[in-house]
Amino acid sequence: MKRLAAREISLEGRPGAFAGSLMNSSADLVSRACRGDQEAFRLIFERYSRPVISFIYDQVSDRELAEELMQETFVRAFRSLKTLRSETKLSTWLFGIAKNVARESLRARIRQNQHVDLDDQQVLDLSDRGPVPVSQLLNKELNEVVQRALALLDEDKRLVFTLKVFQQCSYEEIAEITGFSIPKLKTDLHRARTEMRQRVGQYVRA
Amino acid sequence: MKCDDFLNLLEAYVDGEVGEHESERVRTHLMTCSSCETEFEALTAESELYARYDRELQISPAAWNGISARIATDSSAVEPRERRDMRGWFAGLFAVPRLGFAFSGALAVLLAMFVVGYLYFRAQPNQRLLVAGAKDVRPGSSPISVQPQRSVTNSGEVTNPENPPPDQSTVAASGKEPRRPRAIPDDPGVLFTDAAYTDMEDRDTASHLDQAQKLLVSFRSLPADDEQEIDVSYEKTESRRLLNENVVMRRDAEATGKFPTKSVLGSLEPFLIDIANLPDKAPASDVRQIKDRVQRSEIVAELRSY
Numbered sequence: 001m002k003r004l005a006a007r008e009i010s011l012e013g014r015p016g017a018f019a020g021s022l023m024n025s026s027a028d029l030v031s032r033a034c035r036g037d038q039e040a041f042r043l044i045f046e047r048y049s050r051p052v053i054s055f056i057y058d059q060v061s062d063r064e065l066a067e068e069l070m071q072e073t074f075v076r077a078f079r080s081l082k083t084l085r086s087e088t089k090l091s092t093w094l095f096g097i098a099k100n101v102a103r104e105s106l107r108a109r110i111r112q113n114q115h116v117d118l119d120d121q122q123v124l125d126l127s128d129r130g131p132v133p134v135s136q137l138l139n140k141e142l143n144e145v146v147q148r149a150l151a152l153l154d155e156d157k158r159l160v161f162t163l164k165v166f167q168q169c170s171y172e173e174i175a176e177i178t179g180f181s182i183p184k185l186k187t188d189l190h191r192a193r194t195e196m197r198q199r200v201g202q203y204v205r206a
Numbered sequence: 207m208k209c210d211d212f213l214n215l216l217e218a219y220v221d222g223e224v225g226e227h228e229s230e231r232v233r234t235h236l237m238t239c240s241s242c243e244t245e246f247e248a249l250t251a252e253s254e255l256y257a258r259y260d261r262e263l264q265i266s267p268a269a270w271n272g273i274s275a276r277i278a279t280d281s282s283a284v285e286p287r288e289r290r291d292m293r294g295w296f297a298g299l300f301a302v303p304r305l306g307f308a309f310s311g312a313l314a315v316l317l318a319m320f321v322v323g324y325l326y327f328r329a330q331p332n333q334r335l336l337v338a339g340a341k342d343v344r345p346g347s348s349p350i351s352v353q354p355q356r357s358v359t360n361s362g363e364v365t366n367p368e369n370p371p372p373d374q375s376t377v378a379a380s381g382k383e384p385r386r387p388r389a390i391p392d393d394p395g396v397l398f399t400d401a402a403y404t405d406m407e408d409r410d411t412a413s414h415l416d417q418a419q420k421l422l423v424s425f426r427s428l429p430a431d432d433e434q435e436i437d438v439s440y441e442k443t444e445s446r447r448l449l450n451e452n453v454v455m456r457r458d459a460e461a462t463g464k465f466p467t468k469s470v471l472g473s474l475e476p477f478l479i480d481i482a483n484l485p486d487k488a489p490a491s492d493v494r495q496i497k498d499r500v501q502r503s504e505i506v507a508e509l510r511s512y
Binding site for chain 2: 038042045053054057058063074075078079139142146147165166171186189197203204
């Protein structure tokens with residue numbers, strides 16, 4: 001039963017017929033937006049704003065900043081819509097812009113000597129209360145555990161992990177978004193999974 | 207296939223990144239390998255956990271309003287291409303160029319060379335004038351300009367150069383190209399053509415005569431009482447140098463009507479010729495002969511009185 005569920009999850013990442021129809025629709029919206037149709041661009045925003053803001057939030061771990069950077073992402077997207085190649089998937093293109101925006105923000109925060117990573121002790125403190133079964137773990141606590149574990153990953157691993165696990169991007173799409181080679185992103189993904197397992201695995205096994 | 211190979215493949219299988227053939231092999235292996243089955247269970251459970259991850263993000267309506275406002279600003283900022291191009295072209299006329307490091311360095315070196323050159327020539331104005339005058343040097347003529355004896359006004363009237371018509375430039379009557387007028391700061395409005403050059407010419411002549419006088423005094427002091435040969439190599443060399451100058455100056459003095467100068471140079475010249483034609487080891491009789499002539503002619507006194 002679990003195996004079946006896993007297959008269903010994995011299938012979400014595969015570009016299928018439904019995804020294709022979405023892509024055609026996105027192409028139409030892009031075409032209209034390029035001609036200055038703001039309503040078409042608003043539809044693009046409604047369709048992709050949630051995955052984009054989620055992806056940015058996973059990188060910066062700050063809600064207000066994530067919304068601000070999402071706006072910046074869509075403004076930049078509008079300005080460079082005409083550079084979007086027809087063979088590029090709109091979501092991939094948007095994630096690419098979002099990645100750049102988030103990285104710029106992270107660089108700026110690092111320059112301001114603000115520590116982005118959370119202290120390991122915070123995670124340890126949380127785990128000191130003892131493992132709690134996933135079924136009993138409150139959603140809020142689960143979110144905190146995952147979010148803190150994510151924040152402890154290094155930038156490249158976090159990028160690849162979130163694009164694969166949360167945004168269901170294919171390896172090719174991740175390579176296009178990040179500019180990494182497939183072997184590198186596979187390695188980063190494997191190491192990210194291993195690190196994440198060390199931090200959240202006890203909640204899974206319990 | 208070993209379990210290690212399957213474990214590497216397992217993540218790709220969970221990610222949906224393997225083909226149908228590979229997927230079938232993984233499924234077959236999982237049914238027979240408990241350790242790989244355990245790993246697969248763990249990956250699946252983690253995927254379920256991550257699927258439950260809710261960031262609790264709310265997208266406020268203000269988000270789109272902010273984007274819309276910024277997009278509208280961009281749209282209103284769009285101008286007709288031609289107008290933008292014209293404005294860009296016009297702005298480019300006054301734009302400060304972006305200089306690369308190499309170009310900036312070359313510019314700095316050129317500027318430094320210009321400043322050094324300017325300071326050098328400013329510190330040596332006389333040399334600069336000599337260099338300028340040297341352009342007119344021709345065989346048999348002085349590098350210093352020729353002062354015309356008569357000038358012709360613009361109306362064609364012949365006038366005396368000592369009393370030129372006021373506020374009128376003089377034109378060389380000798381047919382030579384007129385020299386560019388030079389303003390004298392002490393007397394603005396009055397133009398002179400050769401004043402500075404004439405001064406220089408006088409100074410050069412005076413210096414020449416002074417050197418010649420010293421040479422003759424030196425020659426006159428040579429010991430020529432016995433019949434031994436006398437070493438006059440220095441006097442000979444010096445005399446040849448002065449002779450060349452003397453010929454040129456004498457001709458210039460004649461051309462410019464400086465007859466007293468021409469006269470003294472003309473008196474000096476035979477002595478210079480005689481000394482210049484002596485052998486390095488001159489016979490005492492020849493030296494005495496020249497010394498006697500110098501004494502008799504009182505050329506040294508004439509040179510001193512010039």
